[in-house]
Structure formats: structure tokens, C-alpha cells
Amino acid sequence: MSVFGNVHLGYVVVETNRFDDWRRFGVDAIGMHHDQLGRDLMRFRLDDQACRFLIQRGPAEDVVATGWHLDDHSTFDEIAARVRAHNVPMTEGTAEEAHLRGVERLLRFPGPKGITQEIYTKAVTTAEPLRMLASGFVTGDSGLGHVAITSSKPAQLRGYFNTVFDARLTDYIDETISGVKLKIRFLRVNERHHSIAIAATQGLPIDPIRTRVQHLNIQASTLDDVAASYQRVHELGFGMALSVGQHTNDKELSYYARTPSGFEWEVGWNPVVVDESTWEPSTHQGISIWGHTPVGQTIVDKLEQFRRAALSLAATEDTVPALSGPGIPDD
Known part of the structure; x- marks a missing residue:
């Protein structure tokens, strides 16, 4: 049974100690709806789902989990069976964890680069009106957006998402940045051009990014929303990684801001379906x-990336071998 088309990126869990900065970033810069759940917990909404981003206190300064919304119980059972068949540990989330994520029930299991993968079938929705600066965001059948990961073992990561979610290759991008050649693989699990992007250096198995994710993406409803949030990011003093531009493959017009935790946040508009x-x-x-x-x-930033890349040569990247197998080589 194929599960392709029945899988949608539903929520993301971020662990940080920079709560005030994250609230300003999410609410005042990006323009999302904010719910404060306590001193150590807050959520951002984009639509009628109770949670799209769960921000919890902790030292990681990174994404620690991604939640995948599955269309039905048969898809849920199929994915759970695949994970168990490969002898990968799977645990049921507690009632409190499910509540915080705005879902009725969830299962969790290990994912690449230490990002826990969580699956659920029913999201909790709310009739509470959205209080946000943006006019809206595009979710629905396309899911929340996408997550981009850098890896020294891209074939294994592609194998993982194929094994678990029947992810399909959409396309590749070849790019040279500061003399380093990159190949980026774009994987889709539904109509969205990609829900997962995997970037890797060519010829040398290094990873220059400190965080588990390189960037997260959300899709704005209008071009005006992109322009307005871009201006707010500047005015509020948050870092900008890449100015406004348009991608070659999915044609999305977007910019990349720097989050308080260090990874990047892409706000885009009108990608191809x-x-x-x-x-x-x-x-x-x-x-x-x-x-x-x-x-x-700055040159200091570039030197720091090269330093991290060199250190990654001695590090072991977790690809969850039981689910990634030998990996999928480039076509």
C-alpha cells in the first residue's frame, strides 16, 4: 500500500531558551498567531489548527521534532507497521504531548539527524479567530510548508523518507556557494513541490550547518504578506540570510530570515503545485x-562554517540505518 498523497507536514517542535526573541520573531516579524501556554511553552498558529509550531523551553536551539498529519487510520497503521517491521522503536505520545501539539493521538519514532518523527491522524481545530499581522497562510492538502536539512549522507536520508512516507523525487538543484559545490534533492509526499529538501556537498562528506535543520518554510497567502513581513524582519533587527528572490525549480518567491535559534526561516509565495x-x-x-x-x-561567518564542516568529518550522522537501508543513489 502506498501512502503517498496521504501525508502532510503538520507541525514543528522547536526547543529554545530565547522565548522573548521567538515571540517577537513569530508574532511581530513573521506575523503568526501566538498562544502563550505558560512560562516554558507557546504555540504559533497559521490556520484553524490549534498548533503549527510548538516552542518549548530547552537548550537545543533547534528543531527537535516534526509532526506528520495522515489522512486516515489505514495510512497511520501502514506507516506504524513499516517502522515496527524494521525493528525501530516506536512509542505513543503522552496525553499531555498530544494536547500540546494540538492532536488527539500520536506515535513517535527516531528520524534522521536526531529529529523525532511523529505521526497523527486528527488535528484539534479551534474556532478562535486568528490574531495575526499576516492575512493568511497556505496549508491544507499541501501541508504546513517544508523542512530543509543538510546531510553528509543524502542517499540514506532519501532512503529513509522513501521507506517511511513513499516520498517521491521532485527535482535537483546544483549550486556553488563560496566555491563549495552543493546538490539539493527535493522530495514530495503530496501536491506540494517539496516537503523535504536535502542539501549535501559534492565530493566530500561534510555538513557545515550547526543546526539539525537548515531552514523551515511557510507559504504566505499574498505577495503583500511576503513584502510586509520582510520589512518587519528588518525593522525589528532580526537577521536576514537571503534577500527576496525567486527559485528556479518551484518558482516560489521568498526570502530567508534568521531565527533566534540560528536556523533560517523562509517565507514564500506562489510555488508551483x-x-x-x-x-x-x-x-x-x-x-x-x-x-x-x-x-x-562576514568573513568570520564563512570561516565558522568551514570550521563546522571540518569538525563534521569526524562526527557520525544519524540516518536511522534500519529505515534508510543502503539509501537511494541519485537517478
Whole structure:
């Protein structure tokens, strides 16, 4: 049984000690709805679902879990059976964990780079009106947006998401940044061009990014929302990683801000929707048709990336081998 099309990125869990900065970033800069649940917990909403981002206190300064909304119980049972069949430990989330994530029930299991993967079938919705600066965000059948990961073992990560979610390859991008050649693989699990992006250096198994994710993406309803949030990010003093630009493959117009935890946050508009009857994977040269120029990167920043890349040579990246197997080599 294929589960493709029945899987949607539903929520993201971030662990941080920078609560005040995250509240300002999410509410005042990006423009999301905010619910304070206590000193150590808050949530951001984009739509009628009670939780799209759970921000919890802790030292990671990173994404620690991603939640996947499954259309029905048969999909839920199929994915759970796959994980168990590979002898990967799976645990049921507590009632409190489910409540905080705005779901009725969830199962959790290990994911690549230490990002726990969580699955659920029913999200809690609320009639409480959204109080946010943005006019709206695009979710629905496309899911929340996407998550981008850097990896020294891209074939294994692609194998993982294929094994668990029947992820399909949408396309590739080849890019050279500061003399380093990158290949980015874009994977979809529904109509959204990609819910997972995996970036890797070519020729040398290094990972220059400190955080488990390189960036998260949400899709704004209007171009005006993108422009307004871009201006607010600048005015409030948050870092900007890449200026406004348009991608070569999904044609999304977007910018990349720096979150208080260090990973990047992409706000985009109007990406293409994949037509399964006609789509064929292809390779694009460069990430952008125009724009997306680096903002405020110093030589110190570049040296720090090279230092992290060198350290990663001695590190072991967790790919959950039982679920990634030998991996899927590039087509």
C-alpha cells in the first residue's frame, strides 16, 4: 500500500531558551498567531489548527521534532507497521504531548539527524479567530510548508523518507556557494513541490550547518504578506540570510530570515503545485532565477562554517540505518 498523497507536514517542535526573541520573531516579524501556554511553552498558529509550531523551553536551539498529519487510520497503521517491521522503536505520545501539539493521538519514532518523527491522524481545530499581522497562510492538502536539512549522507536520508512516507523525487538543484559545490534533492509526499529538501556537498562528506535543520518554510497567502513581513524582519533587527528572490525549480518567491535559534526561516509565495500525471524530475542550475543574495555574511561567518564542516568529518550522522537501508543513489 502506498501512502503517498496521504501525508502532510503538520507541525514543528522547536526547543529554545530565547522565548522573548521567538515571540517577537513569530508574532511581530513573521506575523503568526501566538498562544502563550505558560512560562516554558507557546504555540504559533497559521490556520484553524490549534498548533503549527510548538516552542518549548530547552537548550537545543533547534528543531527537535516534526509532526506528520495522515489522512486516515489505514495510512497511520501502514506507516506504524513499516517502522515496527524494521525493528525501530516506536512509542505513543503522552496525553499531555498530544494536547500540546494540538492532536488527539500520536506515535513517535527516531528520524534522521536526531529529529523525532511523529505521526497523527486528527488535528484539534479551534474556532478562535486568528490574531495575526499576516492575512493568511497556505496549508491544507499541501501541508504546513517544508523542512530543509543538510546531510553528509543524502542517499540514506532519501532512503529513509522513501521507506517511511513513499516520498517521491521532485527535482535537483546544483549550486556553488563560496566555491563549495552543493546538490539539493527535493522530495514530495503530496501536491506540494517539496516537503523535504536535502542539501549535501559534492565530493566530500561534510555538513557545515550547526543546526539539525537548515531552514523551515511557510507559504504566505499574498505577495503583500511576503513584502510586509520582510520589512518587519528588518525593522525589528532580526537577521536576514537571503534577500527576496525567486527559485528556479518551484518558482516560489521568498526570502530567508534568521531565527533566534540560528536556523533560517523562509517565507514564500506562489510555488508551483505538482501535477503527478505529467511531472518528471529534472536538474536546475542554481537555486534562484533572480535575487536571494546573501545579507550581512562576514568573513568570520564563512570561516565558522568551514570550521563546522571540518569538525563534521569526524562526527557520525544519524540516518536511522534500519529505515534508510543502503539509501537511494541519485537517478
